[in-house]
Amino acid sequence: MIFFDPAAFMSVSDWILSANNYIYHALNDLAGQSWVFDHVLGLGLNSNLIKAAVIGACFMLAWLSGEDASITAARRKVLLITLLSSVMVLAATKTVEKYVFLPRPYVLSERSFHLSGRQLVETPRVDFRVPFDDDTEKSYRDLRHGEIISNDLTSFPSDHAGFFFCIALGIFLAYRTVGTVALLWTIFVPVAAKVIFGQHSPLDIAVGAGIGAVILLLMQFIARKWANRLIDPIVKWTMNNSALSAALLFIVLFEVTSTLDDVRQVGKVGKEVANHMLGRQ
């Protein structure tokens, strides 16, 4: 029996690309119409409070809730694995990013050429409606002068989508009601803003979210099957040291709101200090 049909595969691929373009344009068309809409939506992109604090609050609620101790412990187990998975999701999306070079949709609104085999071919220009949001307007002005930050040249897949979907789905697995709020917030606030403002295409988001979901589910399965002896004592410790574990969780959630940016900064300085101490620089 033949499971793989190249023609079917190509048609699925083409259909996905068409759907990607259609959804991107439909959403980007919402930008640049209303000053109020763009500024409010811009908060979902630029404000950690709006973008991520709600998801952090959902996580905290799921962590502290439970009708009895056994339910609380079960939820904490799921949430601990979720935190571990979210770090792996960031690593995975950053790795894929190194192999697939695709600038953000708004960058492709300028004339550009890309490699096809060993030739350069003109890239079809992507229509871009400029939102009234100050940061995006500035990025677009800079782009027109050739000033592009390197992060804007790699948009596939979306690490934000992967990270926030992983966290929100983890909350959902732990506590359905709160998790539904976290998932809806993720879809309609940070992720929608990314597409409407031309930062990501729907395909970037879908693949990022897919990576987030797959790693989370895989980790939940693996941890439950083989890592109970490691996780259960940690859960037990958090139950016995509620105040201290809540304080530690505050630090973790503080980082979640910035997609671990500060941790990366601390790690970088730590590496430099270690190299300095070892006389390598």
Next chain:
Amino acid sequence: MKRIRLKRLLIGMIVLAAGVMGAGCELDQKGMVLFPDPSYRASVVGTDSDGFTVPDGILWSQGRFLIADEGGNAFRIWNGPGQVTTLCDSTMGVMSPEDMAVDAVGNIYFTDDDAGGLWKINNLGQASRLVDKDKGLTSTEGIVLAPDGNLLVGDGQGHKVFTVTPNGAVSEFLGTDFGITKAESMVFDEKGNLFIGDNEDNILYMLTPDKKLHRVIANREGFSPETIWYAKGVLYITDSQDGKLFKYTPEDGLNVLAVFGGKLHAVNGVTTDDDGAIYVSIQTDLVKKVGYLLKIEQEKH
């Protein structure tokens, strides 16, 4: 029944995942050249499979390219795909050829930042080492033919610029007191001003004929001059760190002409032909020996 449905669902998910990955791969641009001014276009002139590996300095001379092939440890003349003449390579001690200059009678001089010294290929194609490392030229970078017929050679380790006569006599032209850390590239304009690109301090200098040094561009974020080239009143500047090609004129200042990304990020050498087309060399991967030679031209309407 339930099992068959599950199997179909699984196959559907695999096809969808493969389709998404396929779409992602189809969107993969690998490398990009972007133009803020849409009247420009880019094309590939040659690649590492056309007779060179990873070019650094390039020079258009009489309808052919002189290529300092850093990845191939060789100096080559390139007339097009497969039409290559290697004039000098590692068998003579060449390690990392950098930059070059041609004198009035067609002798070629080139620098080497790993082997040091200065190399000469006379107009009969015979190569020799004109100046050895022990004359103070330990890591040679930029080179330019001065109006008096001597060569000016930048040294990255000594932080100096030397004068080298056609016979190989060496003297100091700009000492450490001028504060140039690495004269990576140099070029004269028609008024006799010498432009010097320092890609360690990220400064573009201009030395006037009365030997006064000016900082033309300094402390500018996203600017590190790799190679500079002057043609028809315009100074072209490549920036391999930031993946940019700039054009500079005193009237318009510094402007980005092209942005390079992905496999084309590391833009190095730059030259122009008689029609004003710009050529740049790209160092994609020095270890795997992947490089490109690109042509950038303005469309005529």
